[in-house]
Amino acid sequence: MTSRLIIETDQLARAFGDVVAVDGLCLQVRPGEIFGLVGPDGAGKTTTIRLLAAIMDPTGGSARVAGFDTVTEPEPIKRRIGYMAQRFNLYGDLSVWENLNFFADVFEVAGSERRERIERLLNFARLTEFRDRRAAHLSGGMQKKLALACTLIHTPEIIFLDEPTTGVDPVSRREFWGILTDLHLEGITLVISTPYMDEAERCSRVGLMYQGSLVVCDTPERVKAMTRGELIALWPSDPRRAKDILARHGEVLEVQTYGDQLRLFVRDAGSAMGWIDTALAAHGVEVLEMRPTRPRMEEAFISLIQGRMASEGS
C-alpha cells in the first residue's frame, strides 16, 4: 500500500541537544490531500516540515517523500516539492518580477513556458501591478503570496507551507485559501501548518502535534467527534465565578473560557440546560444566554491537548 502514500514517515525524530523537537513521528499523507499540521507553539511543526523538505536530517527514524528517502535521496525530492518557510525568505532587494525569474532559473523553467507561468502566477497572486516593486516594500500579505508564487514556479507535486497565513489580514487569508483550494483541485498535495483552527477545518485531514508527536490524525469531522460528552455555550454575568462553580460539578467534564463565554462539556446537554441555571443562581450568578452547540476544531484541540497534559501529569 506504500505506493498510495506520497509522504510516509517511520519513527521520525529530531533532537537539538536535550530538546526533542520531533519524537517518533509516524505520518502518512495521501496524494492530493490537504494535510494540516496543527499544534501549539514549539510542538515541532516547523521541524517536521523541514525534515520532510529534506533540508534537515533526522536524528532518528526515516521519511519518504514522493517515493524518495529524505536523507539519501534529497535532490529528487527537491525537484518535486515547493517549500514556503515560516519566515519570509525571498530577496527583499529584488523586485517581484526578479524574484520570480530567479526561482524560474533555479528550477530550470525556460522559454515560453516560463513567461506564461510567471504571468499566470502574478495574476493568480494578484501581484501583476506590483511586479516592479521590491519584495521588501510589499505588504505582509503580498509577501506571502509572492513567496507562494515562487514555490509554485516549477509546478511541484507537493507543497509544504509553514504557517503561510500567520500575520495576514482576514481578507488576504481568504484569498490565500482560494489559491490553495485551486491547487488542491489540480491534484497537488499540500502539507500546511497553521495555528488557525478555521484553517484546520478546511484540510482533508489534520494531524494534531504536541511535543513532537501526533496526538490524533484524522479528518476534521472525526477529530471533532473525539471530544467527550455534549457541548453547551454559556454567557454568565460573572464568567470567572461561574467557571469555578461549574468546574466542581460532577456532570461537567470540562470547561473552556473564550472571553465572556464559557463552553462546557457535559454528559447530557438536555438535562444540563435545566440544572446550570439553578446551580449558578444559588451563588448569585445570572445566566445571560445559554444554548447547546456543536464542538469546533478549537474545542477539540484544547480538549485533546488538555487531556494529554493531564495524563502526563498523573
Add this chain to the structure above:
Amino acid sequence: MNWRRVLSIMRKEWWHITRDRASFVLLMLSPVLVLVTMGYAFSVDIKDVKIGVLDQDLSQLSRAYLAQLSSSGALRLEALPASLSEVEQLLMRGQVKAVVVIPRGFERDLKAGRTGAVQVVVDGTDPSTAGHAIRHIGSHTEHFAAQQVGDRLARLGISLNRLEPIELRLRAWYNPSLRYTVSMIPALVGIVLSVPAMAASLALARERELGTLEGLIATPIGRTELIAGKLVPYMLAGLLSVPLCVATAVYGYNLDFHGNLWLYLALSAVFLFATMSIALFISIFAKSQQVAIMASMIIFLFSGFFMSGLLIPFALMGPLLKLEAFMFPTTHFVIISRGIFVKGVGLGELQGYSIALVGIGVVFMALTVLMFKKKL
C-alpha cells in the same frame, strides 16, 4: 553544472552588492581609504633627524667635527646646549632625538695621539629614529677619525692616496634612495585588496541570517553552482578597486609603476580568487554575519600584517609560522605586487607565487563546495 543557473545567481548577487548604494561605494572605496590611512602611517621616511651638540671643548677640532656632523641632510643640528641639564631638557621636550657630547680635552687628546672620546645620548623611546641617528653619527665620526689619522700620517711624512682600503659603495636597486614608501605602498595594496574578501565572507552568512538560505537549499540548486555564483561577483567588485589602488599609489604617493598593468590586474584577479575562496569557506561556518566579519578580519587584516612578511621579515619566522605564511595568499601577493610595481618583473619571475595563489584558491574552493551542506 547549469550555466544559466550560475549566471542567475551571479546576477542576483551582483544586485545585492550594487543595489545598496552606500555599501557598494564603501566596498569600492574602502581599499583606497585603508591604503591612504595605512600608507601614511607606514611611509614616513626618516630624514632630518634633529640633534644637539654639547661642545665642552670649544676648540678648532671640535668645531671641525661639528661641521662634519651637519654636513649631510640626514642629521640637522637643531641646538647647541651649554650644559648637561639643558641636554636633558631638550631630550625631554623631544626637541632633539640625540645629543653628541664633545668632552673637554678632545683636541688635546687627539693631538697627543690618544683616543678622543665622544658621547652620544639618544632618545630611546623612539628606537627607529634613534637607530637612524646612531648610524649617521657613527659614519660621520668614522670619516672624521680617518681624516685625523691621515693628517697625522702626513705630518710624519707618510702620504697615502687612499685612506680607506675598502670603500663600500652601496647601490640600492629599484629604489635608489631607499624610500620606505616605494617598498611599503605596493605591499599595502596586497593587504587592502583583501578588504573585498571580508565583504564576501558575509555572502552566505547574510543569507543564513535573513532566512533566504533556507529557501534556497530546498531547491535543486547545486552546491558548486551556488558557490561559483557567489564568488564571481565579489571578485568582479574587488577587481574594480585595483585600478583605484594603483592610481592612489602612483598619484597619491608619487610612485612609478614599472610593470605591466594588465599583468597586475590579472594577478590581482588570481589573488582575489584565493582570498574570496577563503572568505566563502569562512562563510559556510559562520552562523551570523558578525562571526563572519570577525573571523575574516582576524584572518585578512591581522595575518595580513603579521604573516605576510610586511612587518616581520621571513628570516625571523620559525618553520611553523613560515608554513602558515606560505598558505596565506597575501604573502604571495605582497611579493607579486612589489615585483611588478617596483621592479617591473614579468610573469616568468612571478610564476611560483602565481601558482601558489591559484593552488590556495582551488583548495579552499574545493573545501567550500565539499563542506557546504544543503541542510540546516
